[in-house]
Amino acid sequence: MKKIVICEKCLGKNLLKESPYTQLCGRCGAVIYRKIEALEFKTASLSFSALIFYAAAVSMPLLSIEINGKSSQLSVFDSVSLLSESGYVLISLIAFLILILFPFLNSSALFLFSLFKLSGSSKAKEALKLYTYLRKWSMLDIFLISAIVALVKISDYAFIEIDIAFGALVVFVVIETYLTKVIKPEYLWELLDD
Numbered sequence: 639m640k641k642i643v644i645c646e647k648c649l650g651k652n653l654l655k656e657s658p659y660t661q662l663c664g665r666c667g668a669v670i671y672r673k674i675e676a677l678e679f680k681t682a683s684l685s686f687s688a689l690i691f692y693a694a695a696v697s698m699p700l701l702s703i704e705i706n707g708k709s710s711q712l713s714v715f716d717s718v719s720l721l722s723e724s725g726y727v728l729i730s731l732i733a734f735l736i737l738i739l740f741p742f743l744n745s746s747a748l749f750l751f752s753l754f755k756l757s758g759s760s761k762a763k764e765a766l767k768l769y770t771y772l773r774k775w776s777m778l779d780i781f782l783i784s785a786i787v788a789l790v791k792i793s794d795y796a797f798i799e800i801d802i803a804f805g806a807l808v809v810f811v812v813i814e815t816y817l818t819k820v821i822k823p824e825y826l827w828e829l830l831d832d
């Protein structure tokens with residue numbers, strides 16, 4: 639069956655080749671289809687690694703801040719509960735969902751999808767549906783960028799020590815970005831057509 643793919647960059651229409659490897663847009667040269675070998679194994683190992691780094695990033699302190707001799711540690715959980723303690727209950731709830739719950743469910747759904755697909759279970763479709771929906775709502779990457787901007791701003795008058803969980807958060811965001819940008823849900827849905 640011939641399939642038409644719209645280029646995300648120039649919106650040009652491209653006819654997908656029969657058994658395509660990586661295919662470029664005929665108009666602007668952007669990648670419109672990427673053939674990824676052993677996709678189930680890759681998504682299984684990447685989403686499993688993401689879950690481990692997620693656990694470290696969320697459970698441990700990201701950094702220690704010292705201002706005027708007073709030192710305190712800050713974790714993702716702390717920043718969410720601080721919001722609620724300051725009276726921003728709704729914002730704290732939204733932060734909990736997009737920074738803690740959805741990133742966890744998102745990586746778990748992808749990991750479960752890979753396991754179900756590898757074991758030939760029909761539940762793979764349900765897990766992929768959940769992943770396709772949740773991936774838009776996982777926003778730890780935005781949290782990381784905001785945290786870096788805030789750190790640069792307060793670094794003039796505070797002593798900041800980065801902890802190991804901050805490194806775990808960076809690795810988690812790199813894995814998630816790779817999963818979002820390179821392994822598109824369309825490729826995963828194609829696995830179910832086989």
Ligand SMILES: [Zn+2]
Pocket residue numbers: 645646647648649650663664665666667668
């Ligand atoms: Zn194009």
